[in-house]
Amino acid sequence: MALIEVQNLTKSYKTFKRKEGLKGAFINLFRREYEFVQAVDNINFHVEQGEILGYIGPNGAGKSTTIKILTGILTPTDGKVTVNGLVPYKQRQQHVKNIGVVFGQRTQLWWDIAVIEAFTLLRDIYEVSKTDFQEQLKKFDEVLGIGPLLHIPVRKLSLGQRVRCDIAASLLHNPPVVFLDEPTIGLDVAVKSNIREFIKEMNASLGTTMILTTHDLSDIEYLCQRSLIIDQGKIIFDGDLQKAKDELARERKIQVDLYERVDIDGIREQLKIAKLEFTRRNDYSLTISFDKDEISAIDIIQKILDHLHPRDIKIEEPTIETVVKEIYQKKSF
Numbered sequence: 001m002a003l004i005e006v007q008n009l010t011k012s013y014k015t016f017k018r019k020e021g022l023k024g025a026f027i028n029l030f031r032r033e034y035e036f037v038q039a040v041d042n043i044n045f046h047v048e049q050g051e052i053l054g055y056i057g058p059n060g061a062g063k064s065t066t067i068k069i070l071t072g073i074l075t076p077t078d079g080k081v082t083v084n085g086l087v088p089y090k091q092r093q094q095h096v097k098n099i100g101v102v103f104g105q106r107t108q109l110w111w112d113i114a115v116i117e118a119f120t121l122l123r124d125i126y127e128v129s130k131t132d133f134q135e136q137l138k139k140f141d142e143v144l145g146i147g148p149l150l151h152i153p154v155r156k157l158s159l160g161q162r163v164r165c166d167i168a169a170s171l172l173h174n175p176p177v178v179f180l181d182e183p184t185i186g187l188d189v190a191v192k193s194n195i196r197e198f199i200k201e202m203n204a205s206l207g208t209t210m211i212l213t214t215h216d217l218s219d220i221e222y223l224c225q226r227s228l229i230i231d232q233g234k235i236i237f238d239g240d241l242q243k244a245k246d247e248l249a250r251e252r253k254i255q256v257d258l259y260e261r262v263d264i265d266g267i268r269e270q271l272k273i274a275k276l277e278f279t280r281r282n283d284y285s286l287t288i289s290f291d292k293d294e295i296s297a298i299d300i301i302q303k304i305l306d307h308l309h310p311r312d313i314k315i316e317e318p319t320i321e322t323v324v325k326e327i328y329q330k331k332s333f
């Protein structure tokens with residue numbers, strides 16, 4: 001059995017439909033109308049021990065809802081979930097000792113107390129020994145620079161400072177399963193890169209299993225060999241995005257800078273290769289687009305060197321964003 005099993009999971013929210021205006025507010029008092037939002041719609045997946053799974057999708061796709069069910073905060077409408085053999089929403093107390101959770105959009109720390117007091121409370125809740133606790137604090141200070149923040153009340157921290165403390169808090173007890181819902185939101189580039197390294201290191205040295213939700217696809221590219229894409233509550237992709245990039249994003253671009261003015265018709269005539277698309281970038285530069293499965297970049301570059309006098313040539317690889325956009329548009333892959 002996999003470490004995380006999700007079977008036919010469905011979650012719909014019942015929401016109160018509010019009528020507008022004063023008259024509407026009055027009607028609301030007596031006649032309540034409800035509507036249902038199908039946030040997660042019959043999804044299936046599993047995560048093996050030691051995997052870092054990327055969980056991506058547009059706003060409102062159902063990512064946080066899934067994470068909330070996996071962490072035991074929400075009960076599903078239908079379907080079955082197990083994490084480490086436990087049903088999160090039924091065996092909450094046992095479950096929370098095994099997991100760490102970061103919701104970047106919302107703090108899990110107590111608003112009015114200083115960071116160190118919150119950490120000490122968590123130390124007691126999770127029964128972390130004093131020596132382990134000191135060691136963890138030292139490690140988190142090196143990676144996340146939380147040392148100077150320890151005596152500040154949580155409510156006075158900036159977004160990035162707060163997220164750093166939240167990450168430390170959720171990992172204090174070295175949990176075997178970690179859920180990271182937008183953990184790098186609001187972080188500056190240096191801290192972000194530290195956190196990425198830290199996640200990678202934690203996974204490699206302790207075999208921690210992780211699910212990572214983020215809108216920053218470079219995090220996914222760096223950390224996840226496998227990703228799920230969810231859209232309108234349904235899983236539309238399950239696999240390796242790097243492989244998908246090779247199969248899906250076939251368009252390649254070569255940027256050519258010239259010494260003389262760009263003459264598209266003249267260049268097309270000189271290169272004599274069918275199925276190329278030329279676009280002028282400016283007076284001295286153009287882009288040649290082609291399908292990598294139809295023509296090789298080497299052949300095109302060879303012709304460019306033979307017939308034009310380029311000042312510079314750059315090949316543009318498709319980005320992971322292009323691939324994800326393509327999958328969103330196709331709605332399945």
Ligand SMILES: Nc1ncnc2c1ncn2[C@@H]1O[C@H](COP(=O)(O)OP(=O)(O)OP(=O)(O)O)[C@@H](O)[C@H]1O
Nearest residue numbers: 013015037039057058059060061062063064065066
């Ligand atoms: N408590 C709630 N009551 C009613 N509807 C909700 C509730 N929480 C979420 N929803 C709705 O469920 C859908 C999925 O929301 P969810 O928060 O899971 O999306 P998400 O993928 O995490 O999006 P984002 O990238 O913006 O964080 C959305 O349409 C949202 O409006």
Ligand SMILES: [Mg+2]
Nearest residue numbers: 063064065181
């Ligand atoms: Mg979310």
